[in-house]
Amino acid sequence: MMEGSRAELSSRVRETGPPIMQVMKSLKAPRDTIDLSQGVPFFGPPEDAVKDAMKDIRSLHGYGPDAGDEELREIILKKVRSRNMIRAGSLDNIMVTAGANMGFLNAVSAISDPGDEIILLDPFYFNHGMTLDILGVGHIHSRPAKDGEVDIDSVDEAINSRTRAIVMVSPGNPTGAVMKKGSMEALLELCLENGLWLISDETYEDFHYEGQHVSPASMGDELPVISLFSLSKSYGIPGWRQGYMVFPRWMFDQLLKVQDTTIICPSRVGQRLALYLIRDHPDHARNHMGALRENRKEVMDWLKRNEDLVEAPRPDGAFYAFPSFTGGAFERIRSMDIARNILEEARVLLVPGSPFGVNTPPALRISYGNAGKDRLREALERMDEWLEGSPLS
Known part of the structure; x- marks a missing residue:
């Protein structure tokens, strides 16, 4: 032996x-x-959407487009234009992912190399830290600030020649805090001044107790913002692993390389459920x-x-x-x-x-x-x- x-x-x-x-x-x-x-x-998806997706399952055994089925991406494009006020111009601004975590993996893989650094706002979402650790990308942390504010001086001090992005999560996990619009604008200014990306995790966009959700990508045209969205919370379907990302369209071909080497294409039947949910049940959450x-x-x-x-x-x-x-x-x-x-x-x-x-x-x-x-x-x-x-x- x-x-x-x-x-x-x-x-x-x-x-x-x-x-x-x-x-x-x-x-x-x-x-x-x-x-x-x-x-x-505590809630799950509308039953009629699940039944409709199950009716389609026999036609969804084959591979689909790497970036997601075109019909779903069309629905997402309409949604982010009308509800998030993001000025996305075409389907090349949209990619369907296996949840927002995969969107984060795609984004970091596309914009950074091992040894680069990304700034996380404390307290940060733990899977973001794990992703950076596994990819060999350092994470620098800003000092926490009070309810919905950001310690901009702390973020500014953390920027160096290896910094590639700032990550924000609003509404926040783990705090539930909602970032104020002024703080978003200040983060965007730092990104524009220093040639950085702003990665905006908007998983909880539908869960606001006061005011309306604001997407930082809505604050201008072709901003260096990568927006991450998830259907897991809004529709109670975490096991279906459905999400999407919105980004400047010139990134599309590079992000496609990352997606093709991980899942090739998102689950076809999951995408069909996502289509029915976003199209027919926009106010479910x-x-x-x-x-x-x-x-x-x-x-x-x-x-x-x-x-x-x-x-x-x-x-x-x-x-x-x-x-x-x-x-x-x-x-x-x-x-x-x-x-x-x-x-x-x-x-x-x-x-x-x-x-x-x-x-x-x-x-x-x-x-x-x-x-x-x-x-x-x-x-x-x-x-x-x-x-x-x-x-x-």
């Missing part, structure tokens, strides 16, 4: 941390644990905002009654809150240890703040979109009891 040494793995992959959702789901949860960890809404508003109020009330121990950015969008433990003796405890303790003693599963780049003070992400109001209230009451009994309070 042949013997040999074990072949090596990429150091970039080995040194990248594990997916935090897999870590949290692997923990031994007590019976009757309430799961507020996963960023998914908005129709569920009443229930989400009630859930948000429960979380806001919880933050208020525990304000001596926690503080959080105002969650004006998405369905997250991101409380930092600023009172008591919590500052010396890791967020992962706090999350484990709450799981074991309060039977509530949350996500620690460390994968989002936040270590001190420790923070936790609460996802209030995936539970009914009564179940959410019970989870928050359990957390009240845990805080009252904790020696750290």
Whole structure:
């Protein structure tokens, strides 16, 4: 029998941390644990759209165009022009992706080389950090600012000769904060002055509790903006992996190379469902905002009654809150240890703040979109009891 040494793995992959959702789901949860960890809404897609997509499935076995089926891209083009006010001129501004995460991978692969750097605004979406680590692209972090604002001086200080882009997520994951238009304009100015890209993750565009969504790409013509969109949250279909990206059309051929070497083309049946959803049910998420508003109020009330121990950015969008433990003796405890303790003693599963780049003070992400109001209230009451009994309070 042949013997040999074990072949090596990429150091970039080995040194990248594990997916935090897999870590949290692997923990031994007590019976009757309430799961507020996963960023998914409580609702699913309209049944008629699913039935229509299933009727078409027998004709969708073959490869499709790398950039996505033309009929779907036409629908997306109309949508981003009318709802996002993005001045996209043709189908060459649009590419269908397997969710917004793939759009981010496509974008970073097309605009950067190993050793380059991209600026993430803290707290950042953890999959963005993982993607950069695996691609060998450095990430520099700006200082957090208050509700919807950006510390522009901090971003400016982070720019150097290796910087290729600034990434923004609004409404935010993990905070639910909505970036103010003035901050978007300031980021765009920095990009234009320094020859950088602005990557705008707009996964939660349909989840606003105050005001309307603003896409930074709508602020001019052919701006250096790559906009990422997802159907996972707006239609409750994360398992279908459907999203799209919008970009200056001169990028199209280069992005096509990246797409062809990953999935070749997005799922054909998934695209058919996406077509029916965007075309026939444009307000699906908005129709569920009443229930989400009630859930948000429960979380806001919880933050208020525990304000001596926690503080959080105002969650004006998405369905997250991101409380930092600023009172008591919590500052010396890791967020992962706090999350484990709450799981074991309060039977509530949350996500620690460390994968989002936040270590001190420790923070936790609460996802209030995936539970009914009564179940959410019970989870928050359990957390009240845990805080009252904790020696750290």
